[in-house]
Amino acid sequence: xxxxxxASRRLRRRFFTRDPITxxxxxxxxxxxxxxxxxxxxxxxxxxxxxxxxxxxPASHAWRGRTARNSQMFATGGRLYVxxxxxxxxxxxxxxxxxxxxxxxxxxxxxxxVGEALMERRRGRGGRELTNGPAKLCQAMGIDLRHNGLDLxxxxxxxxxxxxxxxxxxxxxxxxxxxxxxxxxxxxxxxxYVSHRSQRKPRSEH
DNA sequence: CCATAGATTGACT
DNA sequence: GTCAATCTATGGA
Numbered sequence: 001x002x003x004x005x006x007a008s009r010r011l012r013r014r015f016f017t018r019d020p021i022t023x024x025x026x027x028x029x030x031x032x033x034x035x036x037x038x039x040x041x042x043x044x045x046x047x048x049x050x051x052x053x054x055x056x057x058p059a060s061h062a063w064r065g066r067t068a069r070n071s072q073m074f075a076t077g078g079r080l081y082v083x084x085x086x087x088x089x090x091x092x093x094x095x096x097x098x099x100x101x102x103x104x105x106x107x108x109x110x111x112x113x114v115g116e117a118l119m120e121r122r123r124g125r126g127g128r129e130l131t132n133g134p135a136k137l138c139q140a141m142g143i144d145l146r147h148n149g150l151d152l153x154x155x156x157x158x159x160x161x162x163x164x165x166x167x168x169x170x171x172x173x174x175x176x177x178x179x180x181x182x183x184x185x186x187x188x189x190x191x192x193y194v195s196h197r198s199q200r201k202p203r204s205e206h
Numbered sequence: 207c208c209a210t211a212g213a214t215t216g217a218c219t
Numbered sequence: 220g221t222c223a224a225t226c227t228a229t230g231g232a
Contacts, residue, residue, distance in 0.1 A: 061224080085216090134224070135226065174225095175223085175224050
């Protein structure tokens with residue numbers, strides 16, 4: 001199997017400038033590719049979550065408006081929004097919508113396609129533990145705050161159509177309290193790399 | 207397989 | 220001061 005990601009097929013701006021829910025579903029099955037010189041890392045996205053704009057979604061970092069941390073969520077679709085959490089982890093999002101219109105898609109899990117050996121070195125683990133969670137995926141791909149604001153439409157990191165899932169399952173998002181009733185997590189049910197806690201017991205409401 | 211505790215720092219109330 | 224869009228180790232069924 002020879003995996004090539006020619007510039008001609010790379011996803012362009014208008015793919016990303018749509019609403020976060022549509023973008024989330026269309027990102028499933030796509031390849032996230034890091035290309036720099038002769039080094040290539042690639043994964044197939046199998047689990048994502050949509051986060052909506054200011055005042056629309058209490059779980060979204062954009063809920064209470066623009067701040068220094070979340071400012072990339074208000075940028076044009078196709079940028080990368082990386083945040084630091086729990087004192088030690090990074091998570092990455094693909095920004096959706098038009099400039100000024102907040103929204104993003106959290107990349108939660110993926111299947112390794114190219115560069116698995118480097119991912120194993122970075123993770124200190126193998127198999128599905130490589131990329132079956134948002135912070136694990138960032139660690140495997142080498143993504144941190146330096147990459148916040150990167151444009152996926154050009155430059156070393158980009159997204160290519162790859163292999164669409166046979167079906168898409170829609171569930172509550174993971175690790176949030178408010179906004180649980182919105183079913184904004186999407187995953188490919190047959191992928192072994194989907195993060196394990198899909199049906200985790202929800203934390204009590206009050 | 208499941209449940210729980212601890213890690214560790216920055217953003218925000 | 221509180222708590223987070225998480226992960227890992229550990230202990231039990």
